[in-house]
Amino acid sequence: MRDQEPGPGHPERRLSTKEAAELLGVKPETVYAYVSRGQLSSRRAPGGRGSTFDAKEVEALARRNRRDGGAGAGGSGAAGGPGRELAVRTRITLIDKDRYYFRGVDATELAARHSYEEVAEWLWTGRLRPGATFTAPESAVAVARSAVGALPGHSTPTDRLRVAAIAAAAADPLRFDLSEEAVLGTARVLIPTLVAALPPVRLTHRDEGPLAHRLWGRLSGRPADEASLRVLDTALGLLGDHDLAASTLAVRVAASARAHAYAAVSAGLGVIEGPLHGAASGLAHRLLLDVLDHGDAAPVIAEELRAGRRVPGLGHRLYPGEDPRARALFALLDDLPHAAPALAAARDIEATAARHHPLHANVDLALAVLTASSGMPATAGETIFAVARTAGWIAHALEEYGERPLRMRPSGQYVGPRPPRPLP
Structure with missing residues (x-):
C-alpha cells in the first residue's frame, strides 16, 4: 500500500523506499544512490523513520531507465547505468533541437530585444528589470585592479578574471551570506567588477552605461558604433547560459558544497580555459x-x-x-x-x-x-564568453543553494587491484 494516497491533505502521492525500489527494479540502497546524484528527491517519512519519494519522480525515472536500457545506479556512467550521464533538474535553460529557452522564453528573441543585464535578471529571478544596469563600488574595483595589475604581462584574460573574482571575494566580508537577495547583490557587483578589472585597450574607454559598452574598450582599440555594440551586447545575452555545460556543472558542485557565489564563479572560470569550452x-x-x-x-x-x-x-x-x-x-x-x-x-x-x-x-x-x-585579439571571444556566462553561473548557484547540500557527489567505480594487498 502507498504510504500517502492523494487527498485533500496530500496533493502528491508518496512512495516508501521499498515501493520506489520495486518500481525502479533496483535494491533499496540504489534508490539512495539516485538521491545522492540528484535524480530523485526524498523527504523524511512522518515520525522520522525512513524516507518517502514523489511517485511522479520515481515513475519518470523508471521510464528513463527503460528507455536508456538499464536501471542500475552503479554502472559506468556518472549517474549510474551503462554510459548514463548525470541529470540535474533545472528551471533555467531548455535546449530543444535547434532552439534554446531561458525559463521558457526563446533565448535568441530575449537577447535580441533586451540588454545583457536584463537577460541576466531574467535568468536569476524569472522577472525582467527594464533598464537594469550593474555598477560596482570603487573599493571593490580598486582591489580587483590591484590584484590583476600584479599579474605577469603574458597572463590570459581568464587568468585576470579569476584573480579579479578572488580579490573581490576577499574584499567582501559578507560573502558567506547565501540568501537569494545577498547572492543577487553579489552578482550585480561582481560582473561589472570583472569587466572593470580588465586593462583597457582604448584610453578613452567608457566605464559607465551598458556593460557591453564598458567591455568593448577592453577588447578593441577601435571606436565602436552602435551596431557593433549591439552585436556585442546580443552575444553576451545569447551566451548567458547553455544548460549544464562543463563549467556550469563545476559551479553547481561548488554551490552544492555551499561555496559562496564568488567561489562558485571561480570554479566556472577554472573550467572554461580548456580548448573544448570557453577557449x-x-x-x-x-x-x-x-x-x-x-x-x-x-x-x-x-x-x-x-x-x-x-x-x-x-x-x-x-x-x-x-x-x-x-x-x-x-x-x-x-x-x-x-x-x-x-x-x-x-x-x-x-x-x-x-x-x-x-x-x-x-x-x-x-x-x-x-x-x-573588430580588431580584437584571439582571446577576446574567451573574455566575452566568461563575462556572459557569469550570469548563468549565478543562476545555477542560486538554484543549487535551494537543493540538499552535497548532493553532487557521484560514486566512483573502483577498477584497481582488489584489496587486501600487502604493504609496499
Whole structure:
C-alpha cells in the first residue's frame, strides 16, 4: 500500500523506499544512490523513520531507465547505468533541437530585444528589470585592479578574471551570506567588477552605461558604433547560459558544497580555459585569420584535416542542425560593413568543410567573425564568453543553494587491484 494516497491533505502521492525500489527494479540502497546524484528527491517519512519519494519522480525515472536500457545506479556512467550521464533538474535553460529557452522564453528573441543585464535578471529571478544596469563600488574595483595589475604581462584574460573574482571575494566580508537577495547583490557587483578589472585597450574607454559598452574598450582599440555594440551586447545575452555545460556543472558542485557565489564563479572560470569550452572561439579566430590571409578556406581546412585536428567553429553536440546562437549573431553581423570579409571567410569555411563532413557553424565561429572584424585579439571571444556566462553561473548557484547540500557527489567505480594487498 502507498504510504500517502492523494487527498485533500496530500496533493502528491508518496512512495516508501521499498515501493520506489520495486518500481525502479533496483535494491533499496540504489534508490539512495539516485538521491545522492540528484535524480530523485526524498523527504523524511512522518515520525522520522525512513524516507518517502514523489511517485511522479520515481515513475519518470523508471521510464528513463527503460528507455536508456538499464536501471542500475552503479554502472559506468556518472549517474549510474551503462554510459548514463548525470541529470540535474533545472528551471533555467531548455535546449530543444535547434532552439534554446531561458525559463521558457526563446533565448535568441530575449537577447535580441533586451540588454545583457536584463537577460541576466531574467535568468536569476524569472522577472525582467527594464533598464537594469550593474555598477560596482570603487573599493571593490580598486582591489580587483590591484590584484590583476600584479599579474605577469603574458597572463590570459581568464587568468585576470579569476584573480579579479578572488580579490573581490576577499574584499567582501559578507560573502558567506547565501540568501537569494545577498547572492543577487553579489552578482550585480561582481560582473561589472570583472569587466572593470580588465586593462583597457582604448584610453578613452567608457566605464559607465551598458556593460557591453564598458567591455568593448577592453577588447578593441577601435571606436565602436552602435551596431557593433549591439552585436556585442546580443552575444553576451545569447551566451548567458547553455544548460549544464562543463563549467556550469563545476559551479553547481561548488554551490552544492555551499561555496559562496564568488567561489562558485571561480570554479566556472577554472573550467572554461580548456580548448573544448570557453577557449574554443580563439581557435576559430585564428582559423578565420588564416583563411583571410590565404583568400581561400580550402588549403587551410586541408591542413587541419591533414594534421588530424577537428576544424574549430563547426558542429555542436547538442544541435543536429544550426546552432541558434550562431544564426542570431550572423544575422546581426550581416549589417556590419566592416565584418563582410570575415563573414565571407566563415561561410567559406563552412561550405569547404561540408565536402568532408556536413557540419554547421557554431557560436565560436560567429564570435570569431565579431572579434576578427573588430580588431580584437584571439582571446577576446574567451573574455566575452566568461563575462556572459557569469550570469548563468549565478543562476545555477542560486538554484543549487535551494537543493540538499552535497548532493553532487557521484560514486566512483573502483577498477584497481582488489584489496587486501600487502604493504609496499
